[in-house]
Amino acid sequence: MNEHSYTTEEIATMLKVSKLTVYDLIKKGELPAYRVGKQMRVDSEGLNMYKQRNRMSYEVDKRDMASSPASNPSSIIISGQDMCLDLLGSQLEATSGIKTLRSNQGSLNSLISMYQGRGDIVSVHLFDGQTGQYNLPYIKRILTGRSYIVVNLICRQAGFYVQKHNPKQLYSWKDLHKKNIKLVNREIGAGARILLDEQLDLHNISRESLIGYQHEETSHLSVASVVKQGKADVGVGIEKAAGILDVDFVPLIEERYDLVILKTTENQSWIHHALSLLRSPEFKQELEALGGYSTNYTGQIMYEQ
CATH class of the missing domain: 3.40.190.290 (D-Maltodextrin-Binding Protein; domain 2)
Incomplete structure (x- = not known):
């Protein structure tokens, strides 16, 4: 499983984002990728690392940051x-x-x-x-x-x-x-x-x-x-x-x-x-x-x- 790699189209489908967003993540270095011929590919380890780094980020962004830990212990x-x-x-x-x-x-x-x-x-x-x-x-x-x-x-x-x-x-x-x-x-x-x-x-x-x-x-x-x-x-x-x-x-x-x-x-x-x-x-x-x-x-x- 760790040796499997994905195309940018497959990554976009899995992350439910546009292909342009995937290229932007690659350009910024947030999603490790490599080139095979004219095609960019991302291996499963790189994808998993990206998902781990961004784990729970949506919940954090949506959480009311003004509330104290006491309100949600x-x-x-x-x-x-x-x-x-x-x-x-x-x-x-x-x-x-x-x-x-x-x-x-x-x-x-x-x-x-x-x-x-x-x-x-x-x-x-x-x-x-x-x-x-x-x-x-x-x-x-x-x-x-x-x-x-x-x-x-x-x-x-x-x-x-x-x-x-x-x-x-x-x-x-x-x-x-x-x-x-x-x-x-x-x-x-x-x-x-x-x-x-x-x-x-x-x-x-x-x-x-x-x-x-x-x-x-x-x-x-x-x-x-x-x-x-x-x-x-x-x-x-x-x-x-x-x-x-x-x-x-x-x-x-x-x-x-x-x-x-x-x-x-x-x-x-x-x-x-x-x-x-x-x-x-x-x-x-x-x-x-x-x-x-x-x-x-x-x-x-x-x-x-």
Whole structure:
């Protein structure tokens, strides 16, 4: 089943969208595809990943975001873009009966939404150049006055997507100084965008000097796809997307991908269950089976307020 592939017409029929919409998803890198002759095809794994990332998105969009979790304690919102969050959501539903809704916001916007009372679990991978730390400097600044737990989900490698055999010889952040390097960026608020900005500051590289800095994509897969198509020389993202799209990857930093869980009266009933799930050997094995993740700190509380 995993080896089966579909034409764009078949994908359009299955997703109940137009063929133009399918081409747009492919162009944006949200739906991994490859060319066979003059025809674009999508394999079943790529289709399943797309469906998982967008799982429950309709319900999240339709939900009244102004309502607090207290008005609907039987469901929780998990915010973030990594596919391991889909695994977390499905496991929580299966073992606790809690309905999980998915929001695909980036790390910074997710934290802001949590501060505003919208979101129960948010994922963050935000590098702070001043301290060299991940996540806590941002969390402490944004969630002032809130009670929360920071627990690790996974660790993963972040770095450069580059074209095959790395023709521009990009091996470190300082190599972005080189002339005629064309970049593809992430949207404002994404963890990869913040990592890039912090590293540019640390290495005294002007954003204005980077060709393509204003070219924004909304996922790791779409950034890797732009590089794969030769429309950019380099983009910043995680190793897993490079493997999916078969582009070369230059690891530069191990980032901590943490969960921030808001502590409220209503949440107390499932927080302990969520922590037990994260710490279970079975859940860690499932994370490791996805590939590209380290579970050395999975389930460990990094901070509590």
